[in-house]
Amino acid sequence: QVQLVESGGGLVQAGGSLRLSCAASGRTFSRYAMGWFRQAPGKEREFVAAISWRGTSTYYADSVKGRFTISRDNAKNTVYLQMNSLKPEDTAVYYCAATNTIAEVTQPRRYNYWGQGTQVTVSS
Numbered sequence: 587q588v589q590l591v592e593s594g595g596g597l598v599q600a601g602g603s604l605r606l607s608c609a610a611s612g613r614t615f616s617r618y619a620m621g622w623f624r625q626a627p628g629k630e631r632e633f634v635a636a637i638s639w640r641g642t643s644t645y646y647a648d649s650v651k652g653r654f655t656i657s658r659d660n661a662k663n664t665v666y667l668q669m670n671s672l673k674p675e676d677t678a679v680y681y682c683a684a685t686n687t688i689a690e691v692t693q694p695r696r697y698n699y700w701g702q703g704t705q706v707t708v709s710s
Contacts, residue, residue: 587611587612587699588610588611588612588614588615588618588684588698588699589610589611589612589699590608590609590610590611590682590683590684590699590700590701591608591609591610591701591702592606592607592608592680592681592682592701592702592703592704593606593607593608593609593704594606594607594704595680595704595705595706596705596706596707597707597708597709598672598706598707598708598709599708599709600672600673600674600708600709600710601671601672602672602708603668603669603670603671603672604669604672604706605666605667605668605669606622606666606667606669606680606682606704606706607664607665607666608620608622608664608665608666608667608682608701609662609663609664610663610664610665610684611663612663615660615663615684616639616640616660617639617686618639618684618685618686618698618699619636619637619638619639619684619685619686619687619688619691620636620637620656620658620665620682620683620684620685621633621634621635621636621637621682621683621684621685621691621697622634622635622636622656622665622667622680622681622682622683623680623681623682623683623694624676624678624679624680624681624706625678625679625681625703626677626678626679629678631681631694632647633647633691633692633693633694634646634647634650634654634667634680635647635650635654635655635656635667636656636688636691636692637656637657637658637665638688639688640660641657641658641660643688644656645691645692647692649675650669650676653669653670653671653672654667654668654669654670655667655668655670656668665682667680667682669706672706672708673708674708674709674710675708676706676708677706677707677708678705678706679703679704679705679706680703680704680705680706681700681701681702681703682700682701683697683698683699683700683701684697684698684699685697685698686698
């Protein structure tokens with residue numbers, strides 16, 4: 587079992603930055619690839635970024651590439667999402683998730699565990 591708790595969301599102006607954190611419980615955190623997804627009102631949950639279990643491989647949605655950076659600290663059981671140059675269209679609830687496979691990492695159905703989400707609101 588892995589429990590995930592996100593933090594770091596909030597209200598920011600367009601062009602600003604936020605860093606989301608996702609703290610994981612359990613001793614097996616380092617065995618999981620981790621992902622960030624987001625869901626805006628009335629829209630489906632969409633992939634944002636993912637990182638392999640050692641952190642050697644990262645994956646990004648085209649919409650955030652060059653602006654967002656995913657990283658992890660296995661010693662702290664934490665994964666991060668640094669979000670820069672935020673846009674109003676980045677407004678959503680952001681979720682972190684854990685998967686025991688790196689295959690199809692962009693697909694929500696591949697993830698075994700989910701956090702409760704943290705709201706990010708970007709004003710124009």
